[in-house]
Amino acid sequence: MSYEFDGKKYEQASAHQKEWGAKVIAELDLRGDESVLDLGCGDGVLTSRIAERLPDGRVLGIDASKGMIAAAIPKSTPNLSFRLMDIDDLDFAEEFDVIFSNATLHWVKDHRRLLRNVRRALRPGGRVRFDFAGEGNCASFFAVIREAMALEPFAAAFDGFEWPWYMPSVEAYATLAEASGLRNVMVWGGNADRHFPDKEAIIRWIDQPSIVPFLPRLPESERGPLRDYVVQRMVERTLQQDGTCFETFRRINLSAER
Secondary structure, three states, X not given: OOOOOOHHHHHHHOHHHHHHHHHHHHHOOOOOOOEEEEEOOOOOHHHHHHHHOOOOOEEEEEEOOHHHHHHHHHHOEOOEEEEEOOHHHOOOOOOEEEEEEEOOHHHOOOHHHHHHHHHHHEEEEEEEEEEEEOOOOOHHHHHHHHHHHOOXXXXXXXXXXXXXXXXXXXXXXXXXXXXXXXXXXXXXXXXXOEEEOOHHHXXXXXXXXXXXXXXXXXXXXXXXXXXXXXXXXXXXXXXXXXXXXXXXXXXXXEEEXX
């Protein structure tokens, strides 16, 4: 299942995702003539940074959210394009030298299918580099949203609700990746715990993207009350004495080749 996000609001709430992505891009060691695919390009900021490193190459950013693609398209250049496309629908064959993804793939549930499609999309010798959320991520938000989902009048709406994220352990993902047919597989974790500068910053992050999968389950009249409850409890739970708000962010990293 894909979700619809507000790309403009995400631009204002995603500083930490962009920090992580900038570090990964710096590690790609691009020659400048590669063809690169960005899975889950979001608002296109990081995709643009990749394109800047490819004077003789090209980048395609894909995302399943119309709102994200709408925010990304104005950043298009002769070597940078964006496409509305669900990652589950990847159908490229030997088209890319590098496949990159940052802070997205925890939204994809079937990684066996993903890795199979990524391998097919890579040219021989092509590289893949992922950074996404892993086990232990967002401990406070997950506790609060589960607490909210169990409350009346919200509980009935979440009967049969499918948890929207896949956040494996390093060991589980290493086993999966090593069975994918990719070569030189390396999987490692990372602790990216963050102090949001103030409660307004963590509230922006709650609104985009964290609470997005939960609101459509509710009638319009109950969405505001659920959101307000989550915001109040998150501030209570995460606010520090210095005015910052602390949340856990744990990462899965993958590097591999075809």
